[in-house]
Every structure is written in C-alpha cells, then in structure tokens.
Amino acid sequence: MLRTVLAGLRARPLRLLLSAVAVALGVAFVAGSLVLSDAVHAGLRDAVAVQTRGVDASISQTRRGGAALDDELLATVRGVHGVAAAEGRSTVGALLRDASGRPRETSATTLPADQGLRPFDLADGRLPGTAGEIAIERDTAEGHALGQLVTVLDQDGRQHTFTLVGTVTRPTDAGIGAAALVLLPEALRQLARGQGFDEIVVRATPGVGRPRLVADLTGAVGGRGVEVVTGQEAAARLLDNTAPDSSGLTGFFTAFAVLAMIVAAMVIINSFTILVAQRARELALLRCVGAGKRQVFASVLAEAAAVGAVASVVGLCGGRGVAAALQSIVGALGGHHATVYLPVTARTVVASLAIGVLVTALAAALPARAATRVAPVDALRTPLEGRSARAGRPRTIAGLALLAVGVGAAVFALRVEAQAGAALSVAAMVALLGAVLATGPLLVGSVMRALGAICAPMLGRSARLAALNAGRNPKRTAASAAALTIGLAVVSLVTTMAAGVEAGQSRSLDQQLAAQFTVTSLLDSQPLPPTLPATLAAVPGVAAAAPRVSFSGDLGALGGWGMTAVRGDAFGGLLRPVVLSGHLDRLGPGELAVSQELARQTGVAVGDTVQAGPRGNPVPLRAVAVYDSVQAPGVDLRLAVVDLGQLPALDPTGFSYDGSILVRLAEGADPNQVRPALERALAAAPLATLNSVADLKDRMSAPLRGTLNLMWALAALAVLIAFAGIANTLSLSVLERTRESALLRALGLTRGGLGGAIAVESVFVALFGAACGLLLGVGSAWLLARVASTGAQPVLFTLPLGRLGVLLGAAVLAAPLAALIPARRAARGSLVAGMAER
C-alpha cells in the first residue's frame, strides 16, 4: 500500500503543490507567532545583558528610607578590597526638546567613569567631560548636530542647556526603556536634586571571585536597607521586573495564527475532497483488486500526512520570515528600527510540525472516509463528469437552524444589557457564519447564474461559461469561496467596528466638549501654572478658560476613587457630559457628580450625601447628578467630579495629576487666528501644550489605527491562503475538465476565450466569497455597534466605504491572478491529447 501512496505522490506533484502551499502558509503563521514570542524574550534578555554588562556586583536599596546610596557610600565601596571600579547609577525622567522644539519624553542616566561599566558604546564624537556637556542615544539625537546646544526639561519643568558632544548606541534596546541622555553625575543631580544613586555597580579586580566580592561588600556597606548581589542576580531581577510589553501582541498574533490555520484547513479539505473525487476510479480499482477499506483510507491519510510534513517544514522556515517581517512592521509602527530576533526553539519546531501534519491529516480524513464508502464497481462504471455533488436537505435544515439561532441571538443581544449582549453577539456571529457556510452550496447556483447574466453583456460568452462551470459543483465552489469569506468577515468586522468607534469618539467629543482647545501638561505629574487660566482667558477671542485636574479622592465610606476637580461653572458652557439623572448645569461647593460606573459600584444616587475627605475633618458632599462621559486625554471626568474649590479639602497631600485647561472661543472667533495668540500666551509655561479638538481626536484614534494597520497586514495572509485555495480548486477543476476544454476549443473557442472563462470563474468565486464575508462582517459590526454603544461613548455604525471598497477591489483583482496558472494550463493543453484522455 505504501508503494501506491508513493507512486501517487510522484504522479501528482502539481495537484498536491497548491494544497501544500496552503499548509505551508498556515504553518508559517503559527511558527511566526511562536518565533515572535520567543524573540520578545530573547530581545529582553539581550537588552538586560547590555544593561548589566561588566557588572560583577550590584548594590541597591531594599526599602525606602534605608541608608542613602550617596557619594560617601560610594567612596566606602571603592575602598573595599577586590573592587576595581565602582560607579553610581541613576536614571531620571526628563524631556528633550527635539529639533523642532517640541519636548519629548525620555530619561537621563549617569556616565560611568569606568569604561567597563558603561552600558552603551560611543557612536560619534566623545563622551561628556564637563557638567555642561551631554551625549545622546543616536536615534534620539536625530536632528541635532554635534556641538549644538540642546535643551532638557526636568521633572519640575525647569530648563537646562547642554552642549551635545557625542552620540551613543546600545547593541539592543528591546523596550526596557534604557536612558537616552548621558550626563556626568553632577549634571544629572541638577535634573533631580537631592537624590542618591539608584544603584551602585561594581567591577571586580581580576582574580577576585564574585561570591567573595559580594561577601566583602556586604560586610562593608550591607544592612540598614542596603543589599549587595552579584551582577548575574541583578540581571535576573531586572529581567523579572521588565514586563514584556509585547505579550498582548503575541496573543494577537496567535489569534491570527489560529485564523490562518482554520482557513488553511478549509483549503486543504477542499483540495483533498477534489483529489479523492478525481481518484475515485483509481481507488475503486484498488478496492477491486483486493485493497481493504481501511487500506484505502490509510493510503489517502498517509498521502496527506506526507504533504503536511513537507509543507510544514517549508512553513517553519517561512515562519522565521513572517516573524522577521512582523518585528520590522511593529518596529516601524513604533517609530524605531527594531533588532530582529529569530530564535527557533524545540517548542516552535514541534508545535509547527505537529499542527501542520495534524491539520492536514484531519482535513484529509473526511474525503478519505468518503472515498471508502463508494462501492467499487459503481466508481468504475459511472463517468466522473456525471457525478456532481448536489447540496442536500440536511444542509438546508442545518443552514436554516443556524440562521434562526443567529438571528435569535442577535435579537436577544439587542435587548439585554451590554455584557451579556456582547456574548450573545459573538454567538450570533458564529451561528451566522455557520449558516453562511452551510447554505453556501445552496446559494452558489443562483448567484452564479445571476453573475453570469449580469456580466454577460460585458464579458460575453466567457461570463456564461464561467457561471456554468462555477455552478456545476456547488459544494466545491462554496468551499473555495468559504475560506475567503472567513478572512474577509474578520477584516471587515474589525474595520467597520474601528470606523464606528472612531466616529463615535468624534461625535461624543463634539457633543460633550464645547471647548475648541485644551491645554495639557507634558508631564502628567507636573501641574500647569495656577495663573494660566486667567492668562488664557485674557487672550482676545477667548470666551472662557476653565482648569480641570485629576486626583485620587477619598469619598469616606465609599472608598478612594480616581476623581476630577473642575471649576464648577465649566459645566454647561464647556463640558456637557451625558446626564443620566439629576442636573449638571453647574457644580457648586458641597456638590458631587458621580459617574454611572461609580453609581453602579457603590449604589450612590442623586440626593445622597457622602462624607468625603479625611476622617477627622470630613466634607459633606451631596450627589447632584449621575453622568457618563467620553474618555479623551485632558477631558476625562473619571469616576466623580467636584468643584475645584473643594480640592484642597479632599486631597490634603496636594498630589493632583493630569491637569488641563479647557478653552472656549468667543462666538465667531476663528480658531486658526486665535491659535497663535494662545501659543504666545503659553510661551512662559514650557510644559504646557495646546491641543485642538482635531488633535484630541487624532490622539484618541491613533492607537486604533495602528492596530487596524497591523490587522490588515495579518489578515492579508489569511486572504492569501484563501486565494491559494481558489487557485488550487481551479487547477484541479481544469484538470478534471481537460476533455471539455478540448471540446470547446475544437468547437471554436479561442485560447484567450478559454483562459478568460477560467479567469472570470475565479472572479465569480472570489466575488461570492468576498460578498458573503463583507455582509457577514458588516452585519456583525452593526450588531456589535448597537450592543456596545452607550450614551456617552457611542459606537456609530458607519460604513468605511473606502476601506471596504479596497477589500472588494483587491479580491476581484487578485482573483484573475489566482486563475493565471490554471488558465494557462487549460489554454495550452493539446486538443488531440485532451480528447484522447481517459
């Protein structure tokens, strides 16, 4: 039996090639996401290794208020036997004005005098020699020339000027946030006054063992909250503390790997179904000469496993390419060029191969079973062309049942509250997808006839032939379209949802914010100057400027919550959150407005009085309104709002953050004309930045768009697999129709006409799949938008016609490409040989 399998593989390399391509693409994606998650860890390990290179021992504080890691302690450390060098290390947050003058968040670190303890290399120029000089990481330094003055803002907003004398690089910085600015310790102290070092790193003299060094150092400076560990330990701790910010990303990729594998599996099932159908006679002959059912089953399965294994190996190699591409894409989206890691672990190899082989074998099991159920004599007698798979009654029933479930779930989803509604929506989507897949074969016939009739005036007989061919085996056509349906459903769902969320954010911001500008602080922790609202209000064209700030509020028995304080008269004129109960025209002293979320969590209602603030000196606050508001930077009302005058009593520590000023222009004032005046008014406050409403919208939708772009890149792969499937089905169909094609050519169809008919057939199949996918995706997005939408944060169902058009257009354009090989094959075939076959 093995011999027949091998002979079969040898005889049909081309027929199997495209199924193998689908498997390889699917596996490439799985392997790619596995490699990627390993790469994240490898990148972190490398970055930590750079950060701790040359460090034999590390001294740090174990608790706040322990002995300070100051110059005195450093001197003691340097005196310990076996210490070749010891350096104090500190990193402080700072803002660097870039070439265009905009402050950018970064951080500064100390320059170790000892070369062996520097976690960076000099790239250009020299390292700082005086407190007035600075070296900057090469990418960050872009736009600045050596010898220029650069401005750095510290955490308190004070400006410091340094001369740029050099640039530095690190072999890798995998997002552990290593500092970009390098200063002498005394210069760094200007940025963060009165602080000791974060850490003292020590290099041992040659020949001194690390355990010995640690023991000696512990003896000299240990205790009192100071701890000494080896460099290795310090690296391990750093690695533990550095949360891989890409773990979410890996999950995202894994989800797409699953999608790719599902689509690939559908393609494989379809390919093998056709292959087995074409070999029905051969298999029947095997049965006639004495092969058992089980042997036939096993031979088909073995063939699939062989194809799966070869394709998986190819896919594994391709996966490294996928991982490299994704790392570059993510790096490009993040605005830096990432070091690409391509670690291949045993886990990746085993998982990729196992998934590839198993999915292929499972996908082939169905057709293999079908093959063994055909009575041998039957298969030999019936001509192949006569047996077309017709969709049956069970399929109709299943399709209708799924449709009913889907519609029912959707109707319920619209009636229940949001959380259960979301779950029901997902169920509805899955059921509707199932319904589309189940009824696909029933619809294909009429859809193809309609497409043929519509396109016939333009494309002539090619359209009619294509429609007839696409409609002749509805199951097969529907199955090749289904892969595309799934891919496009996912993409169009996400695209439409993203558009809806963006439109919703935009509308709610327009409705809830009557201001044309906001002023925010570059540093969340740094409040804006208290006089700034008055300064801004005095600018010609400005009607009102109201400050707003976030703080951690103590609401007594209700607990501590993230709150905001706003000047009470801002409501109505500047801020118009959605009021669910009570009134919020203005907010006076002693009044409190609570969010819907807080009302739900604590049960507080309009009219209740809350004893807020410190227990010894409580402030009674009466709840006057329950609101729901949009979450935009500098506009967010958090969980509860009080009048600004109330702030000192509620937050005695005075630690407020996220301060902003809302600026409304006078009636008829042109924002473009007032803007320069506002910017001049802000010149005295270097941390203050002016944002228009359009800027806010941009900032709100930027992460959404980034995600969407990534999604498109990933979904492109699923769609690619789907097209490999269409190409595959067409190739196999063309082989099946060799005689028919020859007959058509004999009757006077030109080569071009025959190839054209196959290209049009491909377009029809792609159109069918794409239309189903788009309808499903857009319908699901409509449902989700209805369910997820709230008064304050609506999700508006909007059709991103541009993007959806691109999807449909790409599908229609890609289809003839998928048909290229099969069309050539059909047109090239010899007439005589074609008719002689079989």
Added chain:
Amino acid sequence: MLGNTVDGPAAAGVADVVKTYGNGDTAVRALDHVSVDFAARRFTAIMGPSGSGKSTLMHCLAGLDTVDDGKVLIGQTDLTGLSDAALTRLRRDRVGFVFQSFNLLPTMTAQDNILLGLRLAGRRPDLAWFDTVVDALGLRTRLRHTPGELSGGQQQRVACARALVGRPQVVFADEPTGNLDSRAGAEVLDFLRTSVRELDQTVVMVTHDPVAASYTDHGVLLADGRVAAHLTRPTADTVLAALTNLGV
C-alpha cells in the same frame, strides 16, 4: 487533382501529408505521404485497423492537429501555416464535429449545446435550419434536457445537430457509434446519411466498424499510415474483405 476518388468538387483534402509522433528510435510515422480528397455532398468513411492513422488523418483535416509536411485543405484554404487563432476561427465557422464520447458540455441543456458553436462564433442561428435539423433528429421534446438526462443515442444526436446547425463545409465524425448500442448507432448513421442525401451536407466519418461503413458512399482504407484502398458504395462484406486483404 491529387486523388482519383473524386466524383465531384472536393470539400476537403490532404496532399502528401506526413505526420510523425515522437523522435529517434521511438518515432512513429502516423501518416506517411498520404494524399486523399473528400468529395462535397458525399458521406465518406475513413477505415482501417487500430494504429493505421485514421484518427490522426481526421485530426489533421479538422485543424485539431498539425502536420509535419504536405498540405491540408478545407475548401480552398490551406490549413498548414495558419495561426492558432485562424485555425480556431476555421473550426468554428467551417467545420463540424461529432466525437465518439463526451460530445456535450454537461452543464448546458441540449439546445444550448446545439447552439454552442454558433454562440462561440457570435453567429445568429438560422431558425428555420435549426428547426429542420432538430426535427430530422427527433430532438424537439428533448431540447430543455441536460446531457445527464438523455440516453447515449440522444446525446449523440444532439452532437450531430450541433455539428450541422452551423452549416459547415464539412462534418467530421470520429467513431460516432463507438459507444452506442446497435439500434442507437443505426439511428445516428441513418441521420448522417440523410443529412448528406437530403440536406446536402458533407460528412467524413472515421470508423473501424464495417456495418457503419456500409452507410457511406465511399470508403478510404488506411494501413500503416498510407492509403491502402478505395471502396465505392461499400457494404459490410466488401469492407470485411478489404480489411482481410490487408492481413488484419
């Protein structure tokens, strides 16, 4: 003229045609300097044992295959040297086909199959002629059926109708009764003869069946790629005798 078989103007013919398959030691000369003309408005049979070259001759005549040397004529047109597009046009405008099996597109109704060639050519069917052909073949009640719903004989009659509906210069039939029982075969042959005698068509049929050959006006006997004999008004007996003379 080249052949001595013509008792009227020739509808098609070959002159000194050579066709070789394969090369080197494995080369097979399927047609070895064959010259023969096929008279218009006659029913001609090309006969011969397996491997005699009769199918190759028909394929070359019909423009389905090319020759290595010599001339192939349909009417006054020399097929050798025509481009693929020109050959395609010639096939759909001037030649009709009936094959042994798989004559019809399974996806189309009988009527669509009959009109397929005309539609491919973008020609408007002559409705009166269409009716004549359909009635002569007794297909009137079967026009809306697909091939799967027709018997083998009916399918072959549909194929005959398709071959004739475009009024081609010549109809080539390749073992048209090969897959039919004797009664259905007789019907088809009867119709082919009728189409020549009453509808003024020209039919060239390849067959190895002496009974089928007995329906024709003229027989050309091939052996080993050469013309071995000509038979006028062949009967089953004369054909058998001629074949026996070849030593088959």
